[in-house]
Amino acid sequence: GDSVTQMEGPVTLSEEAFLTINCTYTATGYPSLFWYVQYPGEGLQLLLKATKADDKGSNKGFEATYRKETTSFHLEKGSVQVSDSAVYFCAWVDSNYQLIWGAGTKLIIKP
Amino acid sequence: ETGVTQTPRHLVMGMTNKKSLKCEQHLGHNAMYWYKQSAKKPLELMFVYNFKEQTENNSVPSRFSPECPNSSHLFLHLHTLQPEDSALYLCASSQDGASGLSTDTQYFGPGTRLTVL
Numbered sequence: 001g002d003s004v005t006q007m008e009g010p011v012t013l014s015e016e017a018f019l020t021i022n023c024t025y026t027a028t029g030y031p032s033l034f035w036y037v038q039y040p041g042e043g044l045q046l047l048l049k050a051t052k053a054d055d056k057g058s059n060k061g062f063e064a065t066y067r068k069e070t071t072s073f074h075l076e077k078g079s080v081q082v083s084d085s086a087v088y089f090c091a092w093v094d095s096n097y098q099l100i101w102g103a104g105t106k107l108i109i110k111p
Numbered sequence: 112e113t114g115v116t117q118t119p120r121h122l123v124m125g126m127t128n129k130k131s132l133k134c135e136q137h138l139g140h141n142a143m144y145w146y147k148q149s150a151k152k153p154l155e156l157m158f159v160y161n162f163k164e165q166t167e168n169n170s171v172p173s174r175f176s177p178e179c180p181n182s183s184h185l186f187l188h189l190h191t192l193q194p195e196d197s198a199l200y201l202c203a204s205s206q207d208g209a210s211g212l213s214t215d216t217q218y219f220g221p222g223t224r225l226t227v228l
Contacts, residue, residue, distance in 0.1 A: 044203075044219040045219065046216055046218070096167075097205065098159065098167070099156075101154045103152070104154075
């Protein structure tokens with residue numbers, strides 16, 4: 001069925017390390033794909049999105065490319081900061097405009 | 112500031128209490144959502160309202176009762192809750208596809224942290 005699979009956390013990195021959080025999805029067609037971020041004590045914020053194959057979404061140094069051949073939308077950042085510590089959610093939107101969510105990946109960045 | 116506000120931010124209630132959560136969006140959207148976020152579980156969609164009409168109820172127990180008086184306000188009325196209902200309740204809004212001006216992005220409020228004793 002429709003789903004999103006994210007790598008399990010927590011992911012712990014040192015400051016300035018390279019980040020990859022894997023996300024793969026199961027869906028019919030080519031839905032829009034999203035990464036949302038939830039900082040401690042806050043609600044979810046849209047981090048970036050891509051609406052069609054080969055699109056690259058980017059924001060705040062984060063990037064993710066819509067790969068239809070591998071049904072993936074991996075999140076990357078070249079040099080993470082302590083302030084990037086948060087929970088990251090991968091999602092796609094179905095034909096009813098409802099989001100199908102991954103379980104979230106907690107990211108911990110140590111100074 | 113995302114344009115979606117929720118009150119209260121924190122709520123502690125007993126199992127026999129009745130309380131309400133409030134959500135307000137200032138984005139001109141016409142679809143609103145309630146989600147439940149529990150520890151170590153994916154986000155659970157509870158209710159969806161489009162143009163003030165409920166279009167989705169994901170088998171939510173009747174002790175949760177939503178109300179959408181207009182496209183800017185959404186309430187979640189709570190009564191006789193159970194301790195397992197303790198969670199972060201998130202409200203979101205978006206521009207519904209039926210309007211022809213759809214955006215598939217949902218904007219979230221900060222949530223209400225609910226504790227049921």
